[in-house]
Amino acid sequence: QNSPFGIDGSRAHRAMYTVETTSNLDMADVVRKAPALPIEGSACPWDTGAVAVSVDPKQDPNSKTLWRVTVRWQKAQGAEGDGPNPWDKPVLLRWNGTELAETWARDLEGKAFVNSAGDPFNPPPMIIRPMPILIARVQAISYSHRAAVKYGNSTNSDTWLSYPPNSWKALFAVSNEQRGADTSYWIIDFRFILNFDFDKGVGLWHPTLVADIGNRFVEAAAGVGDEPVFAKDKNGIASSRPIPLDTEGVFGPKGGRLPPVLLRSGDVQLGFIPFTTLHRRPFANLLTEIAAAGEGL
Structure with missing residues (x-):
């Protein structure tokens, strides 16, 4: 991806997708219709002010069924800089932090928390843990509260912002309607927590604490x-x-x-029997669904 959030103001983006067809007879026109691919004129997943201008499939030279598809996006209203509409802005990211109190039955090495007599604490002690918070701001013509509820309290099942699946937990969206003399738009802030243990294969969101307590x-x-x-x-x-x-x-x-x-x-x-306590959803279209016209307030 080039300039994934349009920080340089160009609003020009590029991404490459891999498509595997079910037949070696499928050609480029079939590949372009793959359900997971953007179509020309659709909004960029991470920049709602840019639209797809080209979808270019190229067959892998070593395979008859594998294709590399390059998708390019440009500013929705041309290349002369930001337009007058307030919602014609790229997604803005900022980092914040908070402290969360968690109940821990065991430490990070798997040792149970016990008192000086060797008995486990009941209830287990509360551990204060700092958490980095990512806030993604979207300015849009509408706000889909249904999408906010859908993604709230879920983790990413796909690679998102270069982090692997199960690295992010979506919290909630805070939205405010803004009105001017001749326009109305929404400012939407969606909050995410980044998993500290994403590089260990087993994420913080894996329900291991349930099993540890049962032990x-x-x-x-x-x-x-x-x-x-x-x-x-x-x-x-x-x-x-x-x-x-x-x-x-x-x-x-x-x-x-x-x-x-x-x-x-x-x-x-x-x-122990594992328990699933969080939904896993693809985050690729999360921000565009939040700003979906006609589906919200």
């Missing part, structure tokens, strides 16, 4: 055959017996896989 209630035990014997806690009280489910949360053969205990028959430590 305080079910302890590993020596099993007899395939029948687990659950260990007792420090007070001599036997742990409860959860319903045996597989890792997807459904019953399997003979009642399903056992919960996370150590089995003598295979000496296998099974993991």
